[in-house]
Amino acid sequence: MSLETVTAAAPVSLTDGAVQELKKLIDQQEIGADFGLRVGVEGGGCSGMSYILGFDQKKDGDNEYNIAGIRVFMNRAHGMYLAGMEIDFKNGLDARGFTFNNPNATSTCGCGSSFSA
Numbered sequence: 001m002s003l004e005t006v007t008a009a010a011p012v013s014l015t016d017g018a019v020q021e022l023k024k025l026i027d028q029q030e031i032g033a034d035f036g037l038r039v040g041v042e043g044g045g046c047s048g049m050s051y052i053l054g055f056d057q058k059k060d061g062d063n064e065y066n067i068a069g070i071r072v073f074m075n076r077a078h079g080m081y082l083a084g085m086e087i088d089f090k091n092g093l094d095a096r097g098f099t100f101n102n103p104n105a106t107s108t109c110g111c112g113s114s115f116s117a
Contacts, residue, residue, distance in 0.1 A: 010065035010072060011083040012039055019068045019097065021089040026070075031055050036064065036071030039087070040078045049081065051100050080104075 014022070022037060038056035041049045058064060058073050065072045074082065086101040 010067050011074070011079050012067075012072070012085045012087060014067050014070070015086060015088040017089040017091070018087045021091075021098075022070055026055075029055075031033065034058075038073045039082065040075050041081045053087070053098055055111045 016050045021080050025031070035055045035057055038052055038054055040052035041051055045048060056073060059075075059076070063076055063079075065074070081104055082102065084103045088099045088101065090096060090099055
């Protein structure tokens with residue numbers, strides 16, 4: 001398997017708010033240069049699939065993207081579930097945290113962290 005960086009457009013996007021929060025987390029937690037943001041899905045959650053969002057090292061089967069200076073890793077197989085998804089960061093009175101706007105989701109749970117496609 002190859003660990004090359006994909007230069008094509010990333011299948012997901014990060015809002016300015018998400019980029020600012022991620023860069024703050026990278027600085028605060030002293031995330032090393034060999035780590036990137038893993039975006040993906042896994043089975044489970046109240047709607048069938050849950051989102052994965054966290055810092056990780058690149059693995060076989062991953063594509064790598066650069067979004068606003070942030071290394072983003074995504075397993076190639078997850079692209080069909082995440083294509084066109086926007087990740088945002090909310091910091092308001094009613095909600096705080098990362099949110100996922102996924103056009104591929106046919107239904108989502110109330111908490112917004114799981115979906116079905």
